[in-house]
Amino acid sequence: EDKVVQSPLSLVVHEGDTVTLNCSYEVTNFRSLLWYKQEKKAPTFLFMLTSSGIEKKSGRLSSILDKKELFSILNITATQTGDSAIYLCAVHTGTASKLTFGTGTRLQVTL
Amino acid sequence: SQTIHQWPATLVQPVGSPLSLECTVEGTSNPNLYWYRQAAGRGLQLLFYSVGIGQISSEVPQNLSASRPQDRQFILSSKKLLLSDSGFYLCAWSVSGAETQYFGPGTRLLVL
Numbered sequence: 498e499d500k501v502v503q504s505p506l507s508l509v510v511h512e513g514d515t516v517t518l519n520c521s522y523e524v525t526n527f528r529s530l531l532w533y534k535q536e537k538k539a540p541t542f543l544f545m546l547t548s549s550g551i552e553k554k555s556g557r558l559s560s561i562l563d564k565k566e567l568f569s570i571l572n573i574t575a576t577q578t579g580d581s582a583i584y585l586c587a588v589h590t591g592t593a594s595k596l597t598f599g600t601g602t603r604l605q606v607t608l
Numbered sequence: 609s610q611t612i613h614q615w616p617a618t619l620v621q622p623v624g625s626p627l628s629l630e631c632t633v634e635g636t637s638n639p640n641l642y643w644y645r646q647a648a649g650r651g652l653q654l655l656f657y658s659v660g661i662g663q664i665s666s667e668v669p670q671n672l673s674a675s676r677p678q679d680r681q682f683i684l685s686s687k688k689l690l691l692s693d694s695g696f697y698l699c700a701w702s703v704s705g706a707e708t709q710y711f712g713p714g715t716r717l718l719v720l
Contacts (some may be wrong), residue, residue, distance in 0.1 A: 501651075529707045539698065539711040540652075580657040585651065589707040594640050595667075596709060 499524040503586050503599035510606055514576050518602045520586030522569040530569050531596065533585040540585055543571070576606045579586055610635035612623055614699050614712035627672075627686040629715050631699030634680065639680040639701040642709060643674055646696040658682060659704065694719045 500523045510516055520530065527548045533540035544553040546562035546569060554559050557576075562569045573580055583603050587596040611634045623629060633639050640659050644652040654667045656674035664674050671690050675683045682699055696716050700709040 503651075522716050531708065533711075538713045542708055542710065545708055563688075594705065594707060594709070595654060595657060596652075596707075597654075598644075598652040 499588065499590055499597045501586055501588050501597050501599040503602050505602060506600065507603040508605070510576055510604070511585075512576060512578060512606055512608055514606075515572065515574045516576060518571040518573075518584050518586075518604070519568060520570070520599055522586075522588045523567065524588050524590050524597060525559075526590045526596075527564070529570065530587045531587045531589065532560055532569070532571050533587065535583040535585055535601070543584075573604075576604075578606050580604060580608065581606045610638070610701070610710070612699060612701055612710060612712040614642040614715055616715060617713065618716045621689050621717065623691055623719055624688045627684070627689050627693070627717070629697055629699075629717075631682040631684075631712055632680055633701045636680070636701070636703065638679060638704055640704055641676060642700040643682065643704075644698040644700065645701060646714075648695075652698065656684070663682050677690075689719045691719050693717065 500519050504519045529545050531545045532543040544560045545598040549564040557574045560571045585601045586599045614631050618693050642657045643655040646652050662678055672686050696714050698714045699712040702706045702709045
């Protein structure tokens with residue numbers, strides 16, 4: 498059975514801190530790993546990673562994939578209160594475009 | 609550009625009542641469509657996916673069913689709701705063969 502595990506489950510940081518969120522996976526037929534941000538409702542797409550060692554970056558957010566060790570990290574630098582959300586990791590396993598999601602990391606950024 | 613709609617946004621239903629949640633996508637053709645459920649504090653569980661009209665794959669045995677009567681319409685149904693059906697239901701779409709899925713605003717269902 499495909500499995501995606503995220504850690505920590507929840508995290509509280511002060512504005513300006515840097516955080517690292519983790520995602521490890523055990524799946525068959527890995528094709529890609531995706532990160533989403535979920536505030537109140539719909540998850541919004543952040544990154545898709547397919548190759549090891551190539552960092553994807555968008556503003557203060559960056560992510561990298563290690564296909565040998567089967568994990569990815571999502572870094573957020575200089576956190577802001579607007580970064581407070583649940584961050585979801587999902588792995589695409591090549592079967593009818595299905596995604597297997599982790600349980601998410603709930604990030605709270607305080608003033 | 610593509611947009612995805614879900615309704616209703618919130619629903620409170622008694623146990624044993626029927627359910628119909630609708631999802632429509634605009635601005636694309638022949639999308640893959642998905643229904644997920646998210647329990648409080650949990651990740652997303654894939655319930656159904658569809659690669660075309662009338663083609664439905666079920667991921668988990670449950671009290672729910674799905675239908676795709678039109679290319680860009682996906683419906684989640686139940687004949688008799690259970691308490692355990694409460695949750696946040698998300699519809700998503702992707703380009704056929706592509707990996708990135710895009711989510712609708714969701715329906716929060718409370719079964720009492």
